[in-house]
Every structure is written in C-alpha cells, then in structure tokens.
Amino acid sequence: MPKITINDQIYEAEKGKTVIQVADELGIQIPRYCYHPDIGIEGSCRMCLVEVKGAPKLMPSCATPIADNMEVRTNTERVQQAVRYAMEFLLLHHPIDCPVCDQSGECWLQDYYMSVAGHESRYPLGGKTRRRKAFDLGPLVKLDQERCILCTRCVRFTRNVTHTNEIQVFNRGHNSEIGIFKDRPLDNAYSGNVVDVCPVGALTNSDFRFKVRVWFLKGTDSVCGGCSTGCNMRVDHSARATGGGVPGYTASDGQVYRTVGRRNVDVNKSWLCDEGRLSFHTMERWPRLQVAAGRIEPTATQDLLMTIHETFRSLDGAIAGLGSATNTNEALFLMKKYFTGRVDFRLSKEVETYQERQDDLLRRLDKHPNTRGAIDLGLAGDLGGLKGLREKAEKKEIRGMWISFHPQLVGEDPPEVIENLRALVNALEFSVVSTTHEFEWARRASVLLPMAGWSEETGTYTNYAGRVQMTRQAVAASGSAEPLHALMATLLRLSGLSGMDGPAKPSAIFDAMAAEVPAYSGLDYETIGLLGAAPQEAAR
Amino acid sequence: MTPVKGGYAVDVPVVNVSEMARRDHATVWTTLKGFSVTLRHLFQSLFNGDTPTIHYPEQTRQHSERFRGTHILTVRDDGSLKCVACYMCATICPAECIYIEAAQHPNPEIEKFPKRFDIDMMRCIYCGFCVDACPEEAIIMSREHHQAAYGRAETIYNIEKLMARPGIDAKGPGYRPNRELAEAKIYDKEKQTACPYPSVVEERHPAVLYESMIRKRQ
Ligand code: SF4
Ligand code: SF4
Ligand code: SF4
Ligand code: SF4
Ligand code: FES
Numbered sequence: 001m002p003k004i005t006i007n008d009q010i011y012e013a014e015k016g017k018t019v020i021q022v023a024d025e026l027g028i029q030i031p032r033y034c035y036h037p038d039i040g041i042e043g044s045c046r047m048c049l050v051e052v053k054g055a056p057k058l059m060p061s062c063a064t065p066i067a068d069n070m071e072v073r074t075n076t077e078r079v080q081q082a083v084r085y086a087m088e089f090l091l092l093h094h095p096i097d098c099p100v101c102d103q104s105g106e107c108w109l110q111d112y113y114m115s116v117a118g119h120e121s122r123y124p125l126g127g128k129t130r131r132r133k134a135f136d137l138g139p140l141v142k143l144d145q146e147r148c149i150l151c152t153r154c155v156r157f158t159r160n161v162t163h164t165n166e167i168q169v170f171n172r173g174h175n176s177e178i179g180i181f182k183d184r185p186l187d188n189a190y191s192g193n194v195v196d197v198c199p200v201g202a203l204t205n206s207d208f209r210f211k212v213r214v215w216f217l218k219g220t221d222s223v224c225g226g227c228s229t230g231c232n233m234r235v236d237h238s239a240r241a242t243g244g245g246v247p248g249y250t251a252s253d254g255q256v257y258r259t260v261g262r263r264n265v266d267v268n269k270s271w272l273c274d275e276g277r278l279s280f281h282t283m284e285r286w287p288r289l290q291v292a293a294g295r296i297e298p299t300a301t302q303d304l305l306m307t308i309h310e311t312f313r314s315l316d317g318a319i320a321g322l323g324s325a326t327n328t329n330e331a332l333f334l335m336k337k338y339f340t341g342r343v344d345f346r347l348s349k350e351v352e353t354y355q356e357r358q359d360d361l362l363r364r365l366d367k368h369p370n371t372r373g374a375i376d377l378g379l380a381g382d383l384g385g386l387k388g389l390r391e392k393a394e395k396k397e398i399r400g401m402w403i404s405f406h407p408q409l410v411g412e413d414p415p416e417v418i419e420n421l422r423a424l425v426n427a428l429e430f431s432v433v434s435t436t437h438e439f440e441w442a443r444r445a446s447v448l449l450p451m452a453g454w455s456e457e458t459g460t461y462t463n464y465a466g467r468v469q470m471t472r473q474a475v476a477a478s479g480s481a482e483p484l485h486a487l488m489a490t491l492l493r494l495s496g497l498s499g500m501d502g503p504a505k506p507s508a509i510f511d512a513m514a515a516e517v518p519a520y521s522g523l524d525y526e527t528i529g530l531l532g533a534a535p536q537e538a539a540r
Numbered sequence: 541m542t543p544v545k546g547g548y549a550v551d552v553p554v555v556n557v558s559e560m561a562r563r564d565h566a567t568v569w570t571t572l573k574g575f576s577v578t579l580r581h582l583f584q585s586l587f588n589g590d591t592p593t594i595h596y597p598e599q600t601r602q603h604s605e606r607f608r609g610t611h612i613l614t615v616r617d618d619g620s621l622k623c624v625a626c627y628m629c630a631t632i633c634p635a636e637c638i639y640i641e642a643a644q645h646p647n648p649e650i651e652k653f654p655k656r657f658d659i660d661m662m663r664c665i666y667c668g669f670c671v672d673a674c675p676e677e678a679i680i681m682s683r684e685h686h687q688a689a690y691g692r693a694e695t696i697y698n699i700e701k702l703m704a705r706p707g708i709d710a711k712g713p714g715y716r717p718n719r720e721l722a723e724a725k726i727y728d729k730e731k732q733t734a735c736p737y738p739s740v741v742e743e744r745h746p747a748v749l750y751e752s753m754i755r756k757r758q
Pocket of ligand 4: 626
C-alpha cells in the first residue's frame with residue numbers, strides 16, 4: 001500500500017484513490033464544489049487545491065491520484081490564498097440573494113465563504129451580470145442561472161448516472177450557462193437528485209420550494225418505504241412535534257417537509273427515485289383514521305384490545321392474521337406469535353416480483369419495503385395470500401381475522417386487492433382492521449383501529465437482497481394511532497402467550513426475533529446502525 | 541467598590557444615607573423645606589395648569605419616534621407589499637409569534653412573497669428584533685399600543701391588518717432601523733390603487749403534482 005503524507009502525518013492509503021478521497025476517509029477537510037463521490041470527476045471549481053511536494057503548481061486534490069511517498073499539504077498560506085481567490089471569482093457575479101434563496105442555510109457558498117474566504121468584494125454591486133431566474137427545467141426542478149457556479153454536477157449526473165443527458169452547458173467562457181434543450185425537459189424518473197447534488201441554490205425542488213426554511217427542519221435518518229430496494233433517505237420534518245404558541249398560528253406541528261437521499265454505497269449510492277422522494281405525500285392523500293371505530297362500542301384502546309382478544313378466543317382457532325409488507329419486521333413477528341403462525345401478507349404478486357428491477361438504477365416492481373422480511377419470517381405459508389384467505393372466510397373455515405393494511409407509498413394498490421379486502425371483511429364474522437387512513441372498503445369491519453404509518457414508527461425492513469435496515473420515527477402518529485408492534489404486544493400480554501411484559505420497545509422485540517429467526521441471528525439495533533446490516537450468508 | 545453587573549464592571553457611587561442625614565442636619569427645617577416643594581407643585585397645577593396627568597383617552601401622549609408599538613408591514617413605491625417572506629423575522633423572534641407562509645411571486649425578480657403573515661400580538665414582547673433582522677425594511681413598528689379586542693382571535697394580526705389599519709400612521713412610524721434613509725412607505729388605501737400584494741397564483745397541492753407524475757410514468 002502506498003504511503004502518503006498529509007500535513008506531516010504519514011498514512012497508508014489504497015492504490016488508485018485520489019487525494020480528496022483519502023482525505024475524506026481520514027476526516028481531513030478539503031473544500032470542494034465539483035467533486036461528488038458518485039458522479040465522476042471534473043476538476044473545474046479549483047476549490048480543492050493542495051500543495052504537493054515537487055509539483056510547481058497547486059494540484060486539484062479531487063483529480064490527483066495518490067502516489068507512493070507523496071507529500072501533501074492542505075493548510076499552507078498559498079493554498080488558503082488560492083481558495084480565497086477561487087471563491088472571489090465564484091461570487092463575482094453571484095446575486096447573493098440569500099434571503100429569498102431556498103438553499104440558504106445549507107448552501108456551500110455560504111459555508112465556505114464563512115470558513116475559508118471571508119473576503120470583501122472588489123466588484124461594483126450594480127455591475128453584476130443578470131441571467132434568467134426561477135424557471136422550470138422539468139416538473140420537479142427549477143433553475144436559477146444567476147446562482148449557478150457551473151460546477152457541472154447536475155450535468156454529470158444526467159450524463160453518468162441516468163444516461164439521459166438532459167442538462168448541458170450552453171455557450172462558452174463568461175457566457176456559459178446551464179440549461180436544457182427546448183423540447184427535452186428534465187423529466188426522468190430520478191430528476192430530483194440534481195437538486196440534492198447542486199451545492200448552491202441554482203437548482204431547487206418545486207415541491208419543497210418556499211415551504212419552510214431549512215434551519216427549522218430536523219433530519220431523521222430513515223429508509224424509503226416506496227419499494228423493495230430500500231433506499232436510504234433522510235426525512236426532514238419540523239423540529240417541534242409539539243411546540244409553544246397557538247396551534248395553527250404560531251406553533252409548527254410535526255410534519256414531513258421533504259426527503260433527501262442518504263449515501264449508502266451498497267444500496268442506493270446517493271440517489272432516490274422521484275416517486276420515492278415524494279412518497280411521503282401519500283400519507284396526506286386521504287383523510288387519516290384518527291380514532292377507533294366500528295360496530296363495537298368504541299372505548300379506550302386497552303379495553304378494546306381486551307374485547308378483541310376475548311372474541312378471538314371464543315372463535316376457537318378459526319382465526320388468522322393478514323399483515324402488510326409495509327409493516328415492520330417487529331410488528332409481523334409479534335403478529336405471527338399471536339396467531340401462532342396463521343399469518344399471511346401477500347396481497348397480490350409481492351413474492352414473485354420483489355427482486356425484479358423496474359429499471360437499471362434503483363426501482364423495483366414490488367412496491368413494498370419489507371416483502372423479504374415477511375418471507376424470512378415464514379409468512380408466505382399455505383394460507384394462500386389474500387385470495388386464499390378470502391376463500392377460506394367465505395367457506396367459514398376462518399371466522400375471525402386481524403387485517404393490517406398500509407397503503408402502497410408509491411403508486412396505487414391494485415383494484416383487485418381492494419375488491420378482495422372488501423369481500424374478506426364482509427365474509428368474516430369478526431374482523432379487526434388496523435389501518436392508517438379512512439378507507440371505504442374497511443367501513444364494515446367490526447373494529448377499525450388507527451395505525452401508525454411509515455415515518456411514524458421505528459422498526460426494521462429487510463430489503464430485496466436481505467439487507468436489514470432501520471426506519472425511524474420522524475413525526476408523531478396522527479390521532480390516537482399506535483404502531484402495529486405496540487398493538488400486537490398488548491394483545492400478546494393480554495393472552496399471556498409470551499414473556500412480553502415490559503414496554504413494547506422495538507429494539508427488545510428485535511432481540512427476541514434475532515434469537516428465534518435464523519436470518520437475523522447475531523443482529524441488534526446497534527449492529528444495524530445507520531447503514532443497515534448486510535445479509536448473513538451463513539444463516540441462509 | 542466596583543460591583544459587577546452582567547459581566548461588566550461599572551462604577552456606581554455609593555450613598556451612605558445616615559451619613560448624609562447627619563451632614564444635612566435633618567431637622568424640622570428640612571421637613572418644612574420638603575412641604576414647600578409639595579405646596580409649590582399644588583399651586584402651580586392649580587393656577588398655571590402645569591399638570592403631568594392628561595385627559596386620557598381624549599388626549600394621548602406623543603411617543604418617541606423609537607417607540608416599539610404594534611408592527612407595520614411597509615410597501616414598495618407601487619403599493620405592493622415589500623416583504624419577501626425570508627423568515628428572518630420569524631427566525632429571530634424570541635417569542636415565536638410570527639407565522640409566515642411563503643409563495644412564488646409571479647415576478648421572478650422578486651421570487652417570493654408571503655401569502656400569509658400573522659403576528660400574534662398577545663405573544664409578542666415588543667423587543668423589535670424582527671425590525672432589526674429584516675433585510676428589506678419591510679417590517680417596522682408603529683407608535684400604537686392599544687390592544688383592546690373582543691376576542692383572542694382578533695389579537696392575531698394578518699397581512700391586511702399589519703399593512704393598513706385605521707390610525708396606523710396618525711402619529712408617524714415608531715422604531716425602525718434606518719431613520720436616515722428614505723421613509724419606509726406605509727400603505728395608503730385612499731391614494732394607492734395598485735394591488736397591495738399578488739393574488740395567490742393557483743397552487744396545486746403537492747400530492748396532485750405527485751399523482752400526475754406517477755400517472756405519466758406508469
Ligand atoms: S446560492 Fe447560496 S449564496 Fe447564493 S443566494 Fe443562494 S444561499 Fe445565498
Ligand atoms: S446548477 Fe447547480 S449543480 Fe448544476 S452546474 Fe450549476 S451549481 Fe452546479
Ligand atoms: S417585536 Fe420581538 S417578540 Fe414581537 S414579533 Fe418582533 S421579534 Fe417577535
Ligand atoms: S418582514 Fe422582513 S424579515 Fe420578515 S419575512 Fe418579510 S422581508 Fe423577511
Ligand atoms: S472539487 Fe476539485 S476542482 Fe472542484
């Protein structure tokens with residue numbers, strides 16, 4: 001392994017890497033605009049200059065491969081001066097309209113101006129070049145040419161990642177600008193990522209634009225629930241779930257404002273598909289189910305669960321559960337326990353499609369995040385999925401059921417699924433439906449229970465490849481909704497079936513699951529961490 | 541002795557009261573001297589009309605031009621709202637009483653405007669930080685301080701009320717950062733015909749945008 005000296009410290013580094021990559025791994029800060037680990041190297045912004053012993057000029061660290069016995073300095077007076085000049089050029093014609101710029105607060109120009117530049121502008125204020133502001137590149141992305149620093153990250157994204165080449169640099173020299181061809185809007189399935197890669201406020205997200213200033217947001221590291229790929233994302237939501245002030249006037253309620261890609265080289269690099277990026281809107285698509293309802297007199301959830309448990313017991317064994325592949329492993333595990341294995345989750349073709357790609361980047365055909373997890377728990381048994389359960393219910397082989405339904409976060413649930421669910425509820429003698437929204441087909445259920453949905457509960461999903469990843473609670477569930485694992489834990493406690501008597505903590509449930517299910521042996525929330533745990537081949 | 545106040549050393553003269561009384565011979569004579577002051581004020585107010593009290597509410601006091609009363613949202617020369625919905629005021633506000641909802645302005649040069657701007661006047665502590673934070677001089681304060689209302693909801697002022705309310709500038713504006721610069725313009729219903737702020741461009745609910753995108757790609 002080559003040895004490389006950075007700022008008088010000797011490190012060992014892997015061959016073939018560039019200086020900036022080595023510095024990133026070591027936590028040495030080098031400013032950069034055009035370098036992004038997932039889109040190819042350009043070397044145009046000149047922010048990452050470093051001094052290399054023996055080289056007459058400063059070298060761009062993003063484009064300089066390391067060599068044995070290389071001596072690099074990142075903090076000399078010469079480097080600092082060069083970076084200051086680079087910043088001065090970048091800001092020469094910059095409008096600096098930060099108060100109305102949506103990037104303000106997470107803008108790399110602001111950050112690097114404060115940390116490495118801090119110069120006084122030598123350019124007259126009125127003499128700045130004006131360019132086109134705020135126009136649509138596509139349905140999701142708006143461009144402000146004045147704020148662009150021509151780092152070409154967006155260009156390289158459409159060239160190297162999506163291979164669609166919508167965004168280009170037009171004209172030359174001082175007249176260069178980012179744009180699209182007249183008849184080719186930026187309308188690919190991954191267009192939102194260019195907003196994430198743009199280091200400044202030139203590209204903004206039409207969906208998120210002006211909704212909130214970013215410094216009011218809090219990020220929670222989570223996983224997309226849109227399909228079986230399980231892309232890592234950060235959910236940005238208002239920081240105060242319950243705040244001071246007059247509700248609706250001055251307090252900000254717990255609300256998801258946007259999601260952005262979170263880097264995980266093994267799953268999604270830094271990307272998200274547009275449907276997944278916007279899938280949090282699904283939670284506001286229909287009215288939420290706020291309180292328990294149904295044919296049984298509504299009472300407190302605890303008493304209700306007692307009644308449910310007693311009714312299930314009186315049906316002596318003719319009971320079953322139907323989970324959802326958008327429920328967490330923890331919830332499905334407890335459900336399987338309560339119904340002693342008589343649980344299914346297949347609504348239509350999840351098992352056949354969960355590994356099939358929809359395109360060659362991220363998306364998969366199965367629009368559920370946890371199909372693999374449900375299969376690993378052994379829920380694809382001989383109950384025959386939703387169709388089979390419906391037939392059994394119509395033949396009165398099954399008389400009581402708990403149906404947990406979480407709508408698909410991306411796209412629509414197929415109409416035949418809704419039809420089967422309606423028929424199932426009608427055929428059952430006693431049906432408990434725990435769901436997130438008010439659905440018309442569920443009206444005739446004996447008991448309707450509000451259930452926390454994606455981004456409102458903590459738990460694990462297992463993605464198509466068997467990688468176990470954590471989805472974390474970002475906002476409070478609406479109304480009196482509770483996560484399914486909490487409802488199931490209460491039922492189990494009432495039945496005396498398990499030693500589940502403490503509070504239903506997802507991590508404790510996972511530990512119990514790891515002890516029983518071979519696919520998860522040896523795992524816990526700590527080893528899963530932010531990036532998930534790779535499948536354990538030995539256990540499979 | 542230098543007592544320490546708020547971290548800064550300040551020189552405060554120390555007064556020893558009993559020492560002073562002995563020095564000034566506190567006797568009957570000084571008592572009479574005190575009464576004479578009282579009597580002088582009595583006669584002055586009886587015959588010269590030199591009274592510090594006023595007949596409120598027929599008469600009102602003239603406040604300083606730095607008075608921090610209820611806020612005013614100022615306007616541009618054409619009468620449109622000056623605020624660009626940057627949230628600087630809402631960010632600095634220690635009472636968290638400013639609520640803003642921003643929208644896209646039809647003019648891309650302006651870009652942003654508040655489609656909703658509420659100040660909860662009962663929560664406000666009249667510190668004036670919002671006025672200092674505003675990069676546009678779009679929010680200033682008035683010399684108004686009457687807060688009588690028939691209900692809690694009335695004390696939450698919206699854009700219309702913050703821009704134009706009866707008597708808003710009868711006494712001239714109050715606290716504002718740049719008194720040397722051109723006077724901040726206050727909306728005048730009689731003189732100005734231009735639309736005070738753009739009617740909100742019809743907005744699609746984000747979920748609608750999302751649904752149309754899915755449909756297109758399926
Ligand atoms: S891109 Fe950055 S520096 Fe430029 S106006 Fe926006 S926030 Fe300010
Ligand atoms: S729009 Fe953004 S990402 Fe694209 S070149 Fe300009 S600054 Fe870079
Ligand atoms: S005066 Fe102070 S408390 Fe009142 S709105 Fe302004 S910043 Fe907030
Ligand atoms: S009043 Fe001023 S500080 Fe407040 S949002 Fe408007 S422009 Fe920004
Ligand atoms: S990051 Fe190296 S030149 Fe831009």
